[in-house]
Amino acid sequence: MQVVIGGEDSVAVPAIELRNLTVYYGRQRGVEDLNLIVEPGEVFGFLGPNGAGKTTTLRVLLDIIRPTRGQALIFGRDCRREGPQIRRQVGYLPGELSLPANLTARQYLAMLDAARGHPVTASYLNQLCAQLELDLDRPMRTYSRGNKQKVGLVAALMFRPQLFILDEPTSGLDPLAQQMVLELVRTARTEGRTVFFSSHILPEVQAVCDRVGIIRAGRLVAVERVDALLQRQQVHRLRLRFAAPLPPAAFDLPGVTELARSDCEVTLEVREHLAHVLRIAADLGAIELETMPLTLEEVFLAYYGAQGGNHAQPVLA
């Protein structure tokens, strides 16, 4: 959906806009001076290690937590002042999902549907449940963590909102269900919906997101298109083959790490002095050079490595 304001010179209203968003919990830092625009129809991955401020940001968007300073807007509306109107268009999956144990999923979803004014069609609900292989008629106390997560996903998706805010949506799901969730995200994008998707599982972000924002210690340290981030990689991995055995310590340079070595072959991770490495390879008579693309995960790790870290490493899938 393209939300626009104005007349002929109308401009697209961002699906999400953060303006100097700052949250403190007393003296404790939540997030600081976040500025971000997510365009309508975009799948945006919000990446960061645990404790970086992802969930805080998402909760501000839902008006569960109030900003200390700054502003969060959804479709041009202030999340604080116009929360109920905004939430009509937002499907939310919390990161720490808890469901009432004594109800069946069907009863619970029926309540959510009624509270929203019955926007859910039975056929779409059935389709979602079939896709996720979810039985709605059991008490939720009998559900596994993965099934509870599926109920949360159905609750977020079933009324076809314009914006999905998903906090680590694949958490607790088996690999098949994870793929199904990513497929649902892709479907949402093809339908023109916006997805704001927090995760610390990088391959899934790489698989579905158009752009990613990297948050570290409460600050947004990078916002990039996924393809650009991969292209702008700071680390290069090269595999070189030589006609003759390599002398030892041939690539003993600062910023260059040997990942593997045999008589006539070496795999290098090069952070600095790439031109120098290539000159040495040429001088030694390299007969084959292969560049090995880094995954987003590796780029992310490299980024954190360069920046110092947040006392937390991303949890790798």
Added chain:
Amino acid sequence: MLSLFWHEVRARRGLFIGWGVGLVIFFGVYLSFYPALPAEMRNLDLQSIELYRAFGNLSMATFEGYIGSTIFHFFSVLVAVLAIVTGTGVLAGEEDAGTLELQLALPLARWQLVTAKTLELAVIGFGVLAVAGLAAAGFFLAIRAQLTTPLDAGDLFRATVSHWPLVLLFQTLSLWLGAVTPSRRVALAIATVILIVSFLGYNLVGMAPDLEGLRPLSPFHYRPSTPEMLNDGPALGDMAILTIAALVFYGLAVVSFDRRDVTTGTWLWARLIRR
């Protein structure tokens, strides 16, 4: 908002049944006990014993005295406990359990959420009291032939149900405490202290004539089931005072919850503390 309210009432039917059954047993035990009391025990002057005086104006000489000063005296404490358990169970309890987050994602304003919870508490309170009142009336009819009393079953039902404003007051007080404190546990502790202080304080103050003027500060001063009220019906003025106090705490809960950072487990004023 109404759909959420009905859902919540349905979801808490276990609590409703549990408390209903408990209070039925309470009335069953206490009422069926009275005809078996020996005459010398009924004529005991309990007020001459300091320990008993601390628990109020206890009397067992007449059935009305027994009902009003003993059964309903402790009943008012029991239902206040019910009120605190249910009052801290919504909002604070749901925040602790994590089920509040998805409710906050609904297109409802926070005042609507607090209102739905307050209505739910009111319905639970009334429902439990109605069940208890029916039990009181039923057990009374079962022992009626053994009693000499002008009371009828309707008087007992009315006296039981007229505890509703007292219950609502403790419920909304607990609801408000849940909106300002970091967790249900803290809200529960504070509400319990308030209950103990107001109940024991009310009775102990009665032992010191100079402090008699403090009694109106306790909600138990307005409890609707003194022996006189059993005959004449509850004092509407007292019920109005309790109801108004309950509405004040509801208002405070609305204002406090509207300013709360939910899920953070902090005091309401934590955000005023800056780095």
